[in-house]
Amino acid sequence: MKASIRVENLSKTFVLHHQNGVRLPVLRNASLEVNSGECVVLHGHSGSGKSTLLRSLYANYLPDTGHIWIRHEGGWLDLACAPAREVLAVRRRTIGWVSQFLRVIPRISTLEVVMQPLLDLGVPREQCSARAAALLKRLNVPERLWHLAPSTFSGGEQQRVNIARGFIVDYPILLLDEPTASLDATNSAAVVGLIDEARARGAAIVGIFHDAAVRQRVADRLHTMTSSGETV
Numbered sequence: 457m458k459a460s461i462r463v464e465n466l467s468k469t470f471v472l473h474h475q476n477g478v479r480l481p482v483l484r485n486a487s488l489e490v491n492s493g494e495c496v497v498l499h500g501h502s503g504s505g506k507s508t509l510l511r512s513l514y515a516n517y518l519p520d521t522g523h524i525w526i527r528h529e530g531g532w533l534d535l536a537c538a539p540a541r542e543v544l545a546v547r548r549r550t551i552g553w554v555s556q557f558l559r560v561i562p563r564i565s566t567l568e569v570v571m572q573p574l575l576d577l578g579v580p581r582e583q584c585s586a587r588a589a590a591l592l593k594r595l596n597v598p599e600r601l602w603h604l605a606p607s608t609f610s611g612g613e614q615q616r617v618n619i620a621r622g623f624i625v626d627y628p629i630l631l632l633d634e635p636t637a638s639l640d641a642t643n644s645a646a647v648v649g650l651i652d653e654a655r656a657r658g659a660a661i662v663g664i665f666h667d668a669a670v671r672q673r674v675a676d677r678l679h680t681m682t683s684s685g686e687t688v
């Protein structure tokens with residue numbers, strides 16, 4: 457299998473400037489390799505740095521040292537030092553981020569919200585719309601809601617709209633931040649099905665799942681993180 461992500465010796469210390477400059481070393485020499493077609497689940501106690509590592513992989517956090525090599529458009533790019541325009545290109549084409557939280561945009565319909573990332577890649581509108589509809593149906597979002605803005609939806613409905621949006625593009629890399637948190641069994645199973653399909657088409661997946669059953673079900677491998685900030 458081909459490597460898609462290669463994290464090398466990543467370190468990150470948070471400095472709390474408004475709290476006497478307290479330093480919190482969270483990642484120390486973290487390394488991780490993820491292949492195409494593989495789902496790696498970050499594992500470790502609360503505060504061990506799972507979210508920090510995942511966010512670093514999306515270039516939300518800038519590491520202090522180390523490299524985050526990403527296979528992007530046929531080459532390798534180090535997200536730890538990539539310029540902003542490259543980070544945007546990576547987010548548009550290569551890495552998808554799926555979390556439980558929807559950043560609601562007022563007055564934009566659910567269908568539009570879901571299809572936007574695919575429209576941005578230049579895919580014809582009818583195709584985007586059909587794919588958005590199929591995903592919403594699969595995630596049991598009632599059809600009567602599709603033309604409404606999701607700002608008034610329930611927490612669970614917003615969560616499923618966000619998951620549909622995250623899966624609408626066949627990204628080569630997917631970062632999943634608790635996508636099944638607080639979903640019922642049926643919808644959780646629907647998300648697991650989407651993860652299985654993404655893996656089967658060759659996506660490299662890194663996720664955080666607090667639900668042990670879902671974790672066991674989707675993980676090809678657990679990546680254990682220790683309190684010292686190292687990964688094993």
Ligand SMILES: Nc1ncnc2c1ncn2[C@@H]1O[C@H](COP(=O)(O)OP(=O)(O)OP(=O)(O)O)[C@@H](O)[C@H]1O
Pocket residue numbers: 470471480482500501502503504505506507508509
């Ligand atoms: N933006 C930030 N500024 C300062 N400290 C932070 C920041 N983000 C995370 N931390 C600290 O880094 C440590 C690791 O947090 P992180 O959220 O990565 O852990 P986690 O393993 O994902 O935890 P959980 O399972 O509880 O979500 C925590 O002690 C947290 O307080």
